[in-house]
Amino acid sequence: MAYDATKMKDYEIAEAAEANMPLPYEWAEKLGLQKDEIIPMGRICKLDFMKIADRLKDRPDGKFIEVTAITPTPLGEGKTTTTMGLTEGLGKRGVNVGAAIRQPSGGPTMNIKGTAAGGGNALAIPMTEFSLGLTGDLNDIMNAHNLGMVALTARMQHERNYDDAELAKRNLRRLDIDPTRVEFGWIIDFCAQALRNIIIGIGGRMDGYMMQSRFGIAVSSEIMAILAVATDLKDLRERIGKIIVAYDKKGNPVTTEDLEVAGAMTAFMRNAINPTLMSTAEYQPVLVHAGPFANIAIGQSSIIADRIGLKMFDYHITESGFAADIGFEKFWNVKCRFSGHTPHVSVLTATIRALKMHGGGPKVVPGRPLPEEYTKENVGLVEKGCENLVHHINTIRKAGINPVVCINAFHTDTKDEIAAVRRAAEAAGARCALSEHWAKGGDGALELADAVIDACNDKVDFKFLYPLEMPLRQRVEVIAKEVYGADGVSWTPEAEAKAKMFEENPEYKDFATMMVKTHLSLSHDPTLKGVPKGWTLPIRDVLIYAGAKFLCPMAGTISLMPGTSSDPAFRRIDVDTETGKVLGLF
Amino acid sequence: MAYDATKMKDYEIAEAAEANMPLPYEWAEKLGLQKDEIIPMGRICKLDFMKIADRLKDRPDGKFIEVTAITPTPLGEGKTTTTMGLTEGLGKRGVNVGAAIRQPSGGPTMNIKGTAAGGGNALAIPMTEFSLGLTGDLNDIMNAHNLGMVALTARMQHERNYDDAELAKRNLRRLDIDPTRVEFGWIIDFCAQALRNIIIGIGGRMDGYMMQSRFGIAVSSEIMAILAVATDLKDLRERIGKIIVAYDKKGNPVTTEDLEVAGAMTAFMRNAINPTLMSTAEYQPVLVHAGPFANIAIGQSSIIADRIGLKMFDYHITESGFAADIGFEKFWNVKCRFSGHTPHVSVLTATIRALKMHGGGPKVVPGRPLPEEYTKENVGLVEKGCENLVHHINTIRKAGINPVVCINAFHTDTKDEIAAVRRAAEAAGARCALSEHWAKGGDGALELADAVIDACNDKVDFKFLYPLEMPLRQRVEVIAKEVYGADGVSWTPEAEAKAKMFEENPEYKDFATMMVKTHLSLSHDPTLKGVPKGWTLPIRDVLIYAGAKFLCPMAGTISLMPGTSSDPAFRRIDVDTETGKVLGLF
Missing domain, CATH: 3.30.1510.10 (Domain 2, N(10)-formyltetrahydrofolate synthetase)
Structure with missing residues (x-):
C-alpha cells in the first residue's frame, strides 16, 4: 500500500519505508548473491563488482531499459522518479527488476533544497545516506x-x-x-x-x-x-x-x-569501483554508481553498474541525464559503444507542464509560483508542445528503438490534456502510458510496466548514429542535424584548428564525441523551446579528456564550479543530538 | 606463534594475520556487544558509540593505561608498537583488554614510506584500510x-x-x-x-x-x-x-x-563520531578514532574511544602522542580533565637508541644509516642518557602515577645496556620491563603485561598539575618549570597582550592550555638532548580554538601544511588490477 504523498513529505515517506528496508545480508538472499559479494557499509552495502561479474559471466544479460526525457523545464520532469516508479511497477508484476542511478553531489545538496532520490512513492532509500556522501x-x-x-x-x-x-x-x-x-x-x-x-x-x-x-x-x-x-x-x-x-x-x-x-590515485578508487546497493520505497534493488556531469561527461550511472545489473536482473533499468538530445544521445553513441550493451527500449518521460512550456506557455522560474497556464487545463498548449516530444521520439527511433512515452502524472493534469499526449505519441508510432508512481508507487506504474514489458519483445535493430571512422567535425554535423534539428554547424577558428589536430591524430580515433550543450533547448540557446528551426550550432572550443577518452565540442559555456546562493540549504540542516538523525535535508 | 619479523615485512605479517581476522559480527560475540552496536564497513566496522555508552553506563570502568615515551629520536621510539605489544601481552595473560590509537593522515602515507600501525608482530590490522582512509x-x-x-x-x-x-x-x-x-x-x-x-x-x-x-x-x-x-x-x-x-x-x-x-557541518560528522574497530595481529581489539595534531591539539585518540573502551575492556590502553612532556602532559591536564577519566598507570616507552642519543650520541637523521654508536654496545652513553628517562618518570609521578618503563627491545641491544636502564628506572622508583613484542608478539610482552597488571593495583592519588583557577600565564610557567625543566618563561609583547586578554575574559576560564613545543627536546630547541639546563621558554603567540576550547601558547613554529618531497611514497603505490589489492603501501 502506498503512502499518501499529498500529505507526507518525501523524507517522511523515506523514513517510514526505511523501517522495513532489507539489510545488507538480506539482499544477498533476495538477489541470489553470495555472502562475500556483499560489502556492508552501515545499513546499506556495496556489491563486489569483480566477484559478481566473474561468477555470472556466462549468464545471459537481462532486458536493458533506458529512461530519458523530453526537453525539461528548469524544474526537471521526474526522470529519477519515473525510473524508481517503473522499477516498482515491474516489481509489482513479479518481474526480477533493478535500476541504476547516479549519486548526487554534495554541492547542490547543501545549496538547493531537494533531493535527487525521486519523489513521493517513487523514491530511493535510505535518503540520508544518499544525500550525504553515500559509501564515500x-x-x-x-x-x-x-x-x-x-x-x-x-x-x-x-x-x-x-x-x-x-x-x-x-x-x-x-x-x-x-x-x-x-x-x-x-x-x-x-x-x-x-x-x-x-x-x-x-x-x-x-x-x-x-x-x-x-x-x-x-x-x-x-x-x-x-x-x-x-x-x-x-x-x-x-x-x-x-x-x-x-x-x-x-x-x-x-x-x-x-x-x-x-597507481596511487587508483588505490584511492579501489572501493569506489563497486556500486552501492540501495532500495526503492517498495524494496526493489537500486544500484547507485558514479554521478558524472551531463555536459563534459556522460551524465549517467556507470557501465560497471549496468554490467552487473544486466546479470543480476531480468529487467535492468538505467537512467540517462538531461533530455534525450543530450542524455539519450550520449547513452546511445558513447555509453553503449564503450560497453557493448544494447538497449531493448527507451522510456521517454514527459510532463504536461513541460509540454505546455514547449507549446508557448510562460517562462517557468525555479522558486517562483507556476503561472496559471500550468495549473489549469489548456489542451491547446499541450498539443502544440507535443512537437518537442515527437522530435525526441524520432531521435530515439534513429537508434532502432521504438520508445515508450511515459506521462509522469501530476494531480493538476486533466483527462483531455493526457489524451492529447497519447494521440501525439501514438501518431508518431510510440507506445504511451500514464504513470502515477508518485502518488501510488508501483501500483500507479502498472500501465507503464506493461508497456515496457511489451516493448521489450520488439525486435531491436540497434545502430549507432555514426561510425567511429567518421571524423570529429562530421560527427558533430550529424549530431547537430539529426538529433538537435540544426541546419548546420559553425566553428570558431580555434575550435576548428583543434578539431583538425584531433582528427589527424590516430590516437584519438576511438575517442567519444561528448557534446557540451544546454539541455533546456534542442538548440544551444536555452530560451528557445519546442523544436527551434533555422539555426546553426556554434562550436567555440574542443576539450580533450584523454583518460576518459572524450573529445568535447563546446556548444555552450560550462561552469565546473557552481556558486552557493545567499539562502543555501545548509542553513536549515542540523543533527538531533539525542538520536543522531540528520534534520532538514529534504 | 609469532611471525618471523626479521624475515617478513610488516605488510607481509599483516596480510598473513588478516586471513584469520574476526569479521564485524564475529567481534560482537567476542566482545559481548549487541549486533546493532556493530556498524560493518567492509571487513572492519564502526562501533555505535551512543548505543554502547548508553547500555553500559552503569558498568564500572576498567583499568586505564596510558602509553607515552621518552624524548624520541626523529625516527620515533615505537609507542604504537608498544601499545599493540602490551595489548597482545595482556591478551596472552587471558585478560579482557583493548587499545585506542589514532588514525594516520593521508599526507604522510603518500609522502613517506611507512605506516603508523606499529610493526613486526605488534601491528594493527588490516593495514590497507588503516593507511588509506579507514572508515572515512x-x-x-x-x-x-x-x-x-x-x-x-x-x-x-x-x-x-x-x-x-x-x-x-x-x-x-x-x-x-x-x-x-x-x-x-x-x-x-x-x-x-x-x-x-x-x-x-x-x-x-x-x-x-x-x-x-x-x-x-x-x-x-x-x-x-x-x-x-x-x-x-x-x-x-x-x-x-x-x-x-x-x-x-x-x-x-x-x-x-x-x-x-x-548544524550541517555536524551532519557530516554523524558517522565519524563512532570509533572504528580494528585488530592487533593477535586479534585483540583496537579502537581507532581521531588523529589530531600533537601540537595545536591533544595528539591522541578520542575521549569517546576511551569512554567505550573503559566500559568494554577490563584493561583499556590509550596512546599519547609524542614524548611525555607533550603527550603525557596533555593527557594528564587536558584529556583527563575534559573526560573525567583517571588513569591507573602510564607506560613510558624507551629505546636504547634514544637513550644513547640523549647520552651524547651523534645526530640521528632519517634516511641515513645509523652511526655505529647506535648499533654497537656503549653502556656509557646509555647510562648518561637515562637522565632524560628519569626526568619523564619524575614528571609522571607528579600526577600521582608511578610509571612502568618499557624498554622496546631492538636486536642490537645488549644485556649490559638493558641492565643500565633497569638500574636507572628502578633507582627512580619505577617498575621496568624489557619487551620483545616486535619479534615475539604477546609472548614477548609478558614481562611488560605483568608489570602493568601489578602497577594497576597501586593506589593512585591522581592530581592535576594546576587548578583551572590558575591564570594562563601562571599555568605556562608551571608547565615550563615542572614538566620541561625550564628556569622560566619569556613572552613577546604580542603574546603577553593576548594572554592578558584571554585571562580577563571569564568565557575562557575553563579552556585547556594546549602547549605548542617541539617533542624532540624537553626544551623549545630540538637540538638540545638529554635534560637541558639553564634556559627560558619563549612564548611568541597564543592561538585560540574556541570550539575545541584550547588556548595554545606557542613555544615554537607550527606548520599546518607539510610538503611533498621530491621522492614521495606515492611513486611506488599501485593496484593489482586482477585482485584489487593495493601494492607498495608499506
Missing part, C-alpha cells in the same frame, strides 16, 4: 584527483629547485611542464565559487609553484567521468594513467603516469 | 570543515553584493566580516605545499571574495581537535558551533553558528 565514492574521487594535483605542483617545485643531476639522484627526469599550460585543477564537492579562480604556490622555494589554478566541483572531475565509463579495474587504471594534467614546453602532453601518481 | 572519518572532517569555509566565503560575497534590505529579505543580518581577520582556512588530507598560501575569490562579483587564504592538512583541522575531545554528540555539536572563523570589523568573533552552518 565522491570522497575517494576527491582524494584520487587532488593527489594528482599534489604530484603535479610538487614536481613543478622540485624541477625548479633542482638541477638535472639532483633530479637523476631521485630517478626523476625533467618533465619541463609549461606553467601556462596546466590543464588539471583541484576538486571539492561543494559549490565553492571562491575557489573558482585562485593563485596558488605563494611563498618561497618550498611552497610549491606560483601559478593560476582552480577548483571544480567533484562531480566534474575527469576521475568521475572515467568511473562512469570504465568497464573494469584494469580499464580504470589505464584511463587514470592517461589523464593529461599539463603540456610541456614543447607542447607534448604530461600525464599522471608521467608523474608516477596514477 | 578524515573525509567527513574534510567535508565538515570545508563547508564552513564555503559558508564564510559565500557570505562575504553576498554581504558585499547586497544591501541590508536585500539581506533582510533572506533573513540574514550583516555579519560585517573583516577580510583581514579571517582565521579559518581550508583543509585537504595531503602534503600540498602549493596550497599553503593562496589567493582566492579572483574574478567578478559572483566569484566569492578576493582575499588571502590557506589550506592546512586535514589532521590539523579544529574539527579533528574537537572530535578528539568531545564527550558525546551534543558536546560535538556545541563545540562545532563555537569555532571562530573570523572577526567582524568591530573585533567581535564570528562563529560557524553565526554563519548558520554548524
Whole structure:
C-alpha cells in the first residue's frame, strides 16, 4: 500500500519505508548473491563488482531499459522518479527488476533544497545516506584527483629547485611542464565559487609553484567521468594513467603516469569501483554508481553498474541525464559503444507542464509560483508542445528503438490534456502510458510496466548514429542535424584548428564525441523551446579528456564550479543530538 | 606463534594475520556487544558509540593505561608498537583488554614510506584500510570543515553584493566580516605545499571574495581537535558551533553558528563520531578514532574511544602522542580533565637508541644509516642518557602515577645496556620491563603485561598539575618549570597582550592550555638532548580554538601544511588490477 504523498513529505515517506528496508545480508538472499559479494557499509552495502561479474559471466544479460526525457523545464520532469516508479511497477508484476542511478553531489545538496532520490512513492532509500556522501565514492574521487594535483605542483617545485643531476639522484627526469599550460585543477564537492579562480604556490622555494589554478566541483572531475565509463579495474587504471594534467614546453602532453601518481590515485578508487546497493520505497534493488556531469561527461550511472545489473536482473533499468538530445544521445553513441550493451527500449518521460512550456506557455522560474497556464487545463498548449516530444521520439527511433512515452502524472493534469499526449505519441508510432508512481508507487506504474514489458519483445535493430571512422567535425554535423534539428554547424577558428589536430591524430580515433550543450533547448540557446528551426550550432572550443577518452565540442559555456546562493540549504540542516538523525535535508 | 619479523615485512605479517581476522559480527560475540552496536564497513566496522555508552553506563570502568615515551629520536621510539605489544601481552595473560590509537593522515602515507600501525608482530590490522582512509572519518572532517569555509566565503560575497534590505529579505543580518581577520582556512588530507598560501575569490562579483587564504592538512583541522575531545554528540555539536572563523570589523568573533552552518557541518560528522574497530595481529581489539595534531591539539585518540573502551575492556590502553612532556602532559591536564577519566598507570616507552642519543650520541637523521654508536654496545652513553628517562618518570609521578618503563627491545641491544636502564628506572622508583613484542608478539610482552597488571593495583592519588583557577600565564610557567625543566618563561609583547586578554575574559576560564613545543627536546630547541639546563621558554603567540576550547601558547613554529618531497611514497603505490589489492603501501 502506498503512502499518501499529498500529505507526507518525501523524507517522511523515506523514513517510514526505511523501517522495513532489507539489510545488507538480506539482499544477498533476495538477489541470489553470495555472502562475500556483499560489502556492508552501515545499513546499506556495496556489491563486489569483480566477484559478481566473474561468477555470472556466462549468464545471459537481462532486458536493458533506458529512461530519458523530453526537453525539461528548469524544474526537471521526474526522470529519477519515473525510473524508481517503473522499477516498482515491474516489481509489482513479479518481474526480477533493478535500476541504476547516479549519486548526487554534495554541492547542490547543501545549496538547493531537494533531493535527487525521486519523489513521493517513487523514491530511493535510505535518503540520508544518499544525500550525504553515500559509501564515500565522491570522497575517494576527491582524494584520487587532488593527489594528482599534489604530484603535479610538487614536481613543478622540485624541477625548479633542482638541477638535472639532483633530479637523476631521485630517478626523476625533467618533465619541463609549461606553467601556462596546466590543464588539471583541484576538486571539492561543494559549490565553492571562491575557489573558482585562485593563485596558488605563494611563498618561497618550498611552497610549491606560483601559478593560476582552480577548483571544480567533484562531480566534474575527469576521475568521475572515467568511473562512469570504465568497464573494469584494469580499464580504470589505464584511463587514470592517461589523464593529461599539463603540456610541456614543447607542447607534448604530461600525464599522471608521467608523474608516477596514477597507481596511487587508483588505490584511492579501489572501493569506489563497486556500486552501492540501495532500495526503492517498495524494496526493489537500486544500484547507485558514479554521478558524472551531463555536459563534459556522460551524465549517467556507470557501465560497471549496468554490467552487473544486466546479470543480476531480468529487467535492468538505467537512467540517462538531461533530455534525450543530450542524455539519450550520449547513452546511445558513447555509453553503449564503450560497453557493448544494447538497449531493448527507451522510456521517454514527459510532463504536461513541460509540454505546455514547449507549446508557448510562460517562462517557468525555479522558486517562483507556476503561472496559471500550468495549473489549469489548456489542451491547446499541450498539443502544440507535443512537437518537442515527437522530435525526441524520432531521435530515439534513429537508434532502432521504438520508445515508450511515459506521462509522469501530476494531480493538476486533466483527462483531455493526457489524451492529447497519447494521440501525439501514438501518431508518431510510440507506445504511451500514464504513470502515477508518485502518488501510488508501483501500483500507479502498472500501465507503464506493461508497456515496457511489451516493448521489450520488439525486435531491436540497434545502430549507432555514426561510425567511429567518421571524423570529429562530421560527427558533430550529424549530431547537430539529426538529433538537435540544426541546419548546420559553425566553428570558431580555434575550435576548428583543434578539431583538425584531433582528427589527424590516430590516437584519438576511438575517442567519444561528448557534446557540451544546454539541455533546456534542442538548440544551444536555452530560451528557445519546442523544436527551434533555422539555426546553426556554434562550436567555440574542443576539450580533450584523454583518460576518459572524450573529445568535447563546446556548444555552450560550462561552469565546473557552481556558486552557493545567499539562502543555501545548509542553513536549515542540523543533527538531533539525542538520536543522531540528520534534520532538514529534504 | 609469532611471525618471523626479521624475515617478513610488516605488510607481509599483516596480510598473513588478516586471513584469520574476526569479521564485524564475529567481534560482537567476542566482545559481548549487541549486533546493532556493530556498524560493518567492509571487513572492519564502526562501533555505535551512543548505543554502547548508553547500555553500559552503569558498568564500572576498567583499568586505564596510558602509553607515552621518552624524548624520541626523529625516527620515533615505537609507542604504537608498544601499545599493540602490551595489548597482545595482556591478551596472552587471558585478560579482557583493548587499545585506542589514532588514525594516520593521508599526507604522510603518500609522502613517506611507512605506516603508523606499529610493526613486526605488534601491528594493527588490516593495514590497507588503516593507511588509506579507514572508515572515512578524515573525509567527513574534510567535508565538515570545508563547508564552513564555503559558508564564510559565500557570505562575504553576498554581504558585499547586497544591501541590508536585500539581506533582510533572506533573513540574514550583516555579519560585517573583516577580510583581514579571517582565521579559518581550508583543509585537504595531503602534503600540498602549493596550497599553503593562496589567493582566492579572483574574478567578478559572483566569484566569492578576493582575499588571502590557506589550506592546512586535514589532521590539523579544529574539527579533528574537537572530535578528539568531545564527550558525546551534543558536546560535538556545541563545540562545532563555537569555532571562530573570523572577526567582524568591530573585533567581535564570528562563529560557524553565526554563519548558520554548524548544524550541517555536524551532519557530516554523524558517522565519524563512532570509533572504528580494528585488530592487533593477535586479534585483540583496537579502537581507532581521531588523529589530531600533537601540537595545536591533544595528539591522541578520542575521549569517546576511551569512554567505550573503559566500559568494554577490563584493561583499556590509550596512546599519547609524542614524548611525555607533550603527550603525557596533555593527557594528564587536558584529556583527563575534559573526560573525567583517571588513569591507573602510564607506560613510558624507551629505546636504547634514544637513550644513547640523549647520552651524547651523534645526530640521528632519517634516511641515513645509523652511526655505529647506535648499533654497537656503549653502556656509557646509555647510562648518561637515562637522565632524560628519569626526568619523564619524575614528571609522571607528579600526577600521582608511578610509571612502568618499557624498554622496546631492538636486536642490537645488549644485556649490559638493558641492565643500565633497569638500574636507572628502578633507582627512580619505577617498575621496568624489557619487551620483545616486535619479534615475539604477546609472548614477548609478558614481562611488560605483568608489570602493568601489578602497577594497576597501586593506589593512585591522581592530581592535576594546576587548578583551572590558575591564570594562563601562571599555568605556562608551571608547565615550563615542572614538566620541561625550564628556569622560566619569556613572552613577546604580542603574546603577553593576548594572554592578558584571554585571562580577563571569564568565557575562557575553563579552556585547556594546549602547549605548542617541539617533542624532540624537553626544551623549545630540538637540538638540545638529554635534560637541558639553564634556559627560558619563549612564548611568541597564543592561538585560540574556541570550539575545541584550547588556548595554545606557542613555544615554537607550527606548520599546518607539510610538503611533498621530491621522492614521495606515492611513486611506488599501485593496484593489482586482477585482485584489487593495493601494492607498495608499506
